[in-house]
Amino acid sequence: MPLTITEADDYINLNVIDIDDWVDSETTKKQRVLNVASRILVYKFKDLVIPNNAVYEFASVLATATNDTNRMQMQGIESFSITDVGSFKFNRAISDYADLIPQSALDIIGIENDIDMPTDFARTPMWTVVG
Secondary structure: OOOOHHHHHHHHHHHOOOOHHHHHOOHHHHHHHHHHHHHHHHHHOOOOOOOHHHHHHHHHHHHHHOOHHHHHHHOOOOEEEEOOOEEEEEOOOOOOHHHHOOHHHHHHHHHHHOOOOOOOOOOOOOEEEEO
């Protein structure tokens, strides 16, 4: 079934805890995020069926990873501060969006394909906010 923003909105609203960056995204960004999430999963797991729900799980992570603050991390900024607001320090740079594939997406792919997915693909983005 084709990926749709409406279906992604419904899935993410019901099944994902941290939805703010997805919800706050404009429709065009949501479509780009869905396209990238799908492309990465299809390339990474070429011989497997990728269910839409796995793409939606990954898309919500990518929406957070590409928000204004975290995008600076991708651009190599290690820390910054805003007077009287807070300081931001990133623990590690994210070099590849594929590193952000969540275990939940891997589990969904594994169930669909009746296999155990490796867990070394799932890494959690780490950032710290001090304020």
